[in-house]
Amino acid sequence: MSADPVLRLQGLRKSFGGLVAVNDVSFDVMRGEIFGLIGPNGSGKTTTMNLISGAFRPDQGQILLEGQDIAGQPAHLIARRGIARTFQLLRLIEDMSVLENVMVGLAFRPRQPWDATLRRRAAEFLELVGLGGLGGAAVSELTYIDQKRLELARAMALEPKVLLLDEWLAGLNATELHTGIAMIRQIRSLGTTIIMVEHVMSAIHSLCDRCVVMNAGTRIAMGTPAAVLSDPLVVEAYLGEPVHA
Amino acid sequence: MNTTTLRPYLAILAAAGLLAFTPLLVDSFWLTLAIGTLNYMILATAWGQFSGPTRYVSLASVVFFGIGAYTVAVLGEVLPWPLVLLVALLTGMGMALLVGLATLRLAGIYFVIFTFGLSEMVRQMVTWYEVNITQSMGRYVFLDISQETIFWQLLGLLTLVLLGAVALHRSRLGFALRVIGGNEPMARHFGLEPTRAKLGLFVASSAVMALAGAIMAPRWTYIDPAIAFNATLSFQVVIMAMLGGMSRLWGPLLGALLMSILFEILGSHFPQAFALLLGLVFIVIVYLLPNGLSGRLSQLLARPAPDLSLKEPHHER
């Protein structure tokens, strides 16, 4: 991890009708870092991810990717600039093979030729997530964790500067969680910066260099996982109002 | 390139070459039927190439077909034939570009509804123009183009469309359309801009329909807006493509062939039952053949022996 921020969020704000989902949120993500985005349900984590990936357009604020403002740009341009994501509810294409699903990540990259190398490279990304040799299978033949791996392979196929993982570890059992954590570490070791929205606290503890805690759309804490999770404000946000006697 | 990649192209060319002898072998009744069938095959294939992967159900086929036919009615005796075809092509593309730009950003349901009413609007506008500006309702098309020539032109167009469809299926654009049909919001996050891909194909598909309309126009000798923009044609095209199924290239061809025969038998014996039949075929497709005949056949061929012991579905989650 180096000290130059690859992604800077500055004063980001998004409201839906009267509801302010993200309210003046700022933070820097350093290159090569695993950065956690945590908070109770409805705190604005996923909306923040959606603003970064271009699914929503922020009302205010800047999102600087390597110094260039990408806030409000359409999603496909943001993807081409090097931000990839996975989806909380898996979005795989059922009537395509496993390999073709990975090809989705490759096919629309800038300057990507459309030829035989594409399939070969897609197979390499399947290899990377441990699905080597399963390219010909149908998506429905994969187990849940393997479908999650496939989502990861597709996102990695963009060779992103920043990878957004939206509750990628959710719903895995203890063994699978172990594998999943190892896989995220492996991806970071390739030089990819990772921002993860996650509820699994053990994963946050063991993976994240730093994290931001959000509550009701605002940032309430930032720092190492150990530090923020012992912050009284954070404890209050998770456990509700402190009991007054 | 090796032989397997060339094989579909060669197969299409060989089949077209054989079919080219048809006018020399059959009498005028069969030639007329063959011309009608070829026209439906072109329209259904062009429709399926756009609507199959994107799932945007277009009911505007007759708009582009009619534009092609009307171009011939207006310019047929003024310009040389290749130029007439070119104008028909360009007019159809221009119209498709307008319609596509206005509607393809929106959800599929808006597209259906917009195209549903488009033929009525175009018909009324052409009628208004003819009545008020040119002061005449219908137009005569007296062109010295034989039935045989029409057959060959249609066969040539169909061949081009099929070759193009094979090439499209293997291209990045073809892949993009499958991704869009699979999950459009997801596709955007991987660098794909869906509207441009959809628009490109819609324009190409509409251009083919306009050409078909232009080639068919000399068969009528008399054209008025009600003939050229008869909305039923749009529905016929949908039903042929869906009956045949769009997961295979030959699906719409099969659908067009079957429905042409059915229309022919019905048209001569029970003309009153035409609409009812169209309705019943739609309902049969929805309940029994959701992927069309080609989808059903591929399914049957893929699983020759249904093993009842495997009926229990897998629960993997």
Added chain:
Amino acid sequence: MFMNALLAGLTLGGVYALVAMGLTIQYSVSRTMNLAYGEFLIGAAFAAYMLFGTLGISPYLLAVVIVPVAFGLSWLVYRIMATPLVRRAGTGMALEIDSMLLTFGLLFAIMGILLLVFGSNYTNYSYLAVPIRILDATVPANRLLSFVAALVVGGLGWVLLMRTRTGAALRAVAVDPVGARLVGIDVQWAAGLAFGLGGAVAALCGVMVSTYLTFTAEMGVVFTMKALIVVIMAGVGHVPGALLAGLSLGLVESFVAAYLDPGLTVAVIYAVFLLVLLLRPQGIFGRVVR
């Protein structure tokens, strides 16, 4: 001329408003875009024509029979034909396409039956065509009555949706079918009911317009098309919006016919529709859903 155009526009718009109200209830609750909607209207018009001709009973009295029958038929169509599709495809795009194809089928099937029974001739009969003077314009009593009926039924529909428990259930399903199921609403029951109500409204319109309009078995799509335009312009599921947009559509049509050219009504309506699609695809009264 102005008063005449205004009155003609209002009476026409009243019918459009009512037609669109039925369709928007059907679509927003059942998520089935019923492209055979106009055929229910024309079917009712033919039923009124036939029964009036054979029994000589006032069409307005006949409506008391035809409308409930149409409710039952629409309800049956939904239960028998659409429910299996919902079971197969769940929600989302596959269901929308399947149900659209199904209603294409119904459109042609009903049209085909009407053609076989009544032929393709223009049909009309006249009932209560006595002129009534309003200010310096005249309007036939049957048109005026259909306008009054549109106001009354529109108002009743509004009360049903906003002030009753059933209406609240229908609205809940329209907003969020999954959430509605979680709070114990039978979504399929609600969808069937909405479909039936829409069919009943269409039939009422059919009886009303049959007293003064010349109609053919193939005219259903014209009403479907106009209802669809009104529904989308207003914003899907927005009942008062549909009533207002329907009235405006009638006025636009009547004024274009009176001052511009009767041959351009569809073109002008379409231009307005296109403008709405380009500028406010969620409809004039619709809200952006995330």
